Amino acid sequence: MEKHRCGWCVGDDLYEAYHDNEWGTPLRDEDLLFEFLVLETFQAGLSWITILKKRENFRVAFDNFDYKRIAAYKEDKIQSLLQDAGIIRNKLKVRGTVTNARQFMEIQKEYGSFSKYLWDYVNNTPIQNHRNDYKECPANTPLSDKISKDLKKRGFKFVGSTIIYAFMQAIGMVNDHDVNCFRYEMVQE
Secondary structure: OOOOOOOOOOOOOOHHHHHHHHOOOOOOOOOHHHHHHHHHHHHHHHHHHHHHHHHHHHHHHHHOOOOOHOOOOHHHHHHHOOOOOOOOOOOOHHHHHHHHHHHHHHHHHHHHHHHHHHHHHHHHOOOOOOEOHHHHOOHHHHHHHHHHHHHHHHOOOOOHHHHHHHHHHOOOOEEEOOOOOOOOOOOOO
């Protein structure tokens, strides 16, 4: 018997694997949080499947999403990334990723971890939405507006409210799986 999945991923093996194994699962690991933040940054204006298809290229190009190494990138590394056809070669997004790595570590210093900073917004408990169809999901919410505004104030780049809401969905801060999706109950904490 086939599993019922959220409609946005059905029909593409890569999408389905991402949906089944990652999307919406509450995530608190610093390295993975940064990886998702980088991927959401590059997704801005593009389809998520484009990013998923290039994910391994991003992993290689950005030193396994090691934010400490990325924060130390010099101009020669940035220029080499801008020549890498395996990733999205957007100058502002590449430079923004370096900036975001530095700001990520500033938040770690202030809060003890980026995870603590982020999850404090939801009292460490994912928001459980009750959607019948992924098309009911908003592009942003007052909470994503609030987080976006604070991140921008701290110097982060490419963290608009829509990007932050997608990030919140991906890392399980909000459960936006369809209520009849097999993952809906699985990702609740």
